[in-house]
Amino acid sequence: MRYQKECVETILEMCLKVIRIYDWLLDLYVLDFFVDDHWNKLPVTWRRTFEHMDPQHLGNILSNRPSNQLLPLSFLALIKTVQALTLPRESTFKKGDSKKESNNLDTCKYHPRLKNLFLKHVKLKKRHEISLMADVVVDTALQSGCNSVIDFGSGLGHLVRVLAYRDDMNAAGIECQTQLTEEARKLDLQLEYTVKKYLSPEAIAKLRRPLHFNVTLSSHQQLLSLPLPASMQNYGLIGLHPCGDLGPLLLKHFVESPNIKFICLVGCCFMKLTCDGPDQGYPMSKFVMSLDSKLSFWSREISCHAIEVYCERLRKGNYGDLKIHAYRAALERILVEHDPKLRHAPVRSIKHSDTMTFEKYCYQAIERVNLPLPTSPAVWSRGHADLAQWRRVVVVYTLRLALAPLVETVVLLDRVLYVLERNLSCEIRPVFDPALSPRNHIIIAKRI
Template sequence: MSYCCECNGANEPKVIEKTLFNLLATCEKNENLLKAYMLDFFVEKHWDILPQKWTKVLEKLSPEELGHWVLYPELYNSYSDVWPLSLLALRSTVQHLSLERQPLKENWSKPPLGFRQSCPHRDFLFKSKEEPLNKKLFSKHIKPKKFHEIEIMAQMTANCASRLGCEFVIDIGSGLGHLGRILAFHHGLQVCCLEEQRCLTEKAKKIDEQLIRCLKKIENEKKPPVHINKSIHSALNKDELIKILMDAFGLESETKLKFGLVGLHPCGDLGPTLMRLLTNCENAVFLNLVGCCYMKMADQNNGEDIQGYPMSGFVQHHPQNILSYEAREVSCHALEMYCDRLKNGCVDDLKVHCYRAALECILVERMPELKHSGLKSIKHVQEMSFEKYAVEAVEKLKIKLPACDLDTDDVKEKLSRWMRVVIFYSLRLLVAPLVEAVILLDRLLYMDEKGMNAMLIPAFDPRFSPRNHILVALKEKQSSQTCD
């Protein structure tokens, strides 16, 4: 099968390869930031790895100024101090190489890197259905953030299915089935939801039944989604998947099964698994994928035959292609939300990293074997004293810390340095988008290498959904029309 050609210009594979080359070089140059654990801030003396010229300027900033500088670098011109060129160069590099994160809708005047002006109808992804979605009906049991994602993902999925003449959609890692429910009952697609956890599958079926009772009152007779309890692993045989789907949809002939794949924040290697299913299975014709939990992907360090990163041949053969676990973990953090808290002066909320780092120091000094132990997750830390936080946090370890260890002059001195912890964490968040850009562009190049017509779309509000890029890949026959 031949696929739609791509427009020449800034999104050619060679340009993306050059960007990836620069991204990987920048990540390696800033490895000291990307590989640092925040809980080791005091144990490993992270503050000392920063150039003194940087710390001299950064320590003079208020939290509000720091938040503005990380997100809006042009603001540094308003500060009277002379900024180190190396720090300004880093901020400029990040701004230049990061993927666009603001939602891209119908404004195609300057498509960002990774967006392909596909031929011939480049606006098809956001075309709305004539009949508006009954939000009151479909938003039950869903938090506003999740509904924001699902509504957009469902519309784009329905548009891809319509474009390719496809009536079947497979939602992998479907959870409670909210996305599949909108695709089935609102967009009229036949949907199969595959979910590993049986408790979620059973609850999804109950929500379906509740919705069907409501829809009967408005004479909606569309088919409900089919829910199947199934774990999708990286070595899944495509014939096994086809058999599952034919049974789910009651089909007798495989030739009638033409389906799209969707994954809304599948964890770790599940995203790359969906990409391989698309490229290896002839019946699969499109994929809409939003990644998540990049640190859980298998990489070359795991010795796995099937890797989640790197995927493209270009990155696999690049000498600087290593992304540490810590780097991939910080790339999943919420940059915009954190900077908003800085800009709003919510400093009490930001001290949790300092509390955790100070507690780690105490644990390592008394019981080195407990280094990097998982502690109890504590809510409302900003309302607690350090002593109360420490006592509750170690409950999971079933140990009791002496009260005298929690109220020393050394501990008080560390806690007074909380702004240094905030600054260091902000610098890590500053470079974190470079790591995600490497991972997403690696996936995009993989699709290129497999002959797919693929795009990266910043679709969600990053303040609601920090992982907001949808990888759209289509098996689309070459059009006789020319590109715009």
């Protein structure tokens, strides 16, 4: 989706106005539900409406499906506003027409025995992301007249392996973990060993082997000193879910480096963004910096949750395991009342089971804290009373999640605007299936 600079500014300003109104809801942390009495922070009309509503209906409402529930006008207005302002999440990506040697079977891409060559050692979610990301990168590279690309945070090198061996691009991966880089090189050799069984010596000789660099990036200036071959002096940048500030760092490198012809960036881990200082990852654009643009850690954290998966579980009535939020919140009240210093103590994450008692959950959760639990019957009675309110916990968490796309939209459009302010082409597309890959938007910027 292509935006004009003025349009992006308008959307961002409106999103932030709504967020400012509902900061109180976004900043509620589920652990503190009972400690801070979250339920009574909701407007009275919301409490009356959601007190006895089956969470299944909430799943329908947030999924924009028909509902016969009578809802407060303030809540309806909020939901419609969020839906109108936020980036669409349903994938619309269609692969472009590119000139390919579709009749040449003597290649990694088209040989029938090598069809699943690039799926080995790759999980389903990653297969989905790599396949579509590679298609987007190839199309963007063709439009930019650039056949070289560098992938940052390349891990085991699955994406650069596809781009090099399959799509015949000059590809390099940058990874900070030495072990992953070494494993990526081993996987390259394993792939070549398999390919040699099916392709001719001439085709083998033409294969482009990806490069793998071991670098920990702290400044985009480091990228200028990479020992790239002459064939990669002009290149495109790829970031498939770079964590925290790495995404903004890549955008800064793109806008400041004329030799970088394009960038394809999928962000994630917004809660790890630095939000102050000269190298902050949010806000990036001058316009958003001029606004009241603060996004708390908790609002950025919930914006990274899988809203489609969560709503589907609500809709199908599979929300029993969501009780785990209530278990943890009830335990939090016990810990804080025992010792306020134990607030947000790093207890173990325990999966919920319908057969698990609250007492068993608590004992397993605090194993690492090494704290004896209270023995008073009154304490356990209070804990069970809290658990009886688990539907309220689900409601408040769901209401927070309803605002999450608004926060993600602000973070992503701030990045788009950062590029547009420098008079470069930029668009953003929902490419991945959000049920498989919740952070599914790709920012595509080109220097043409």
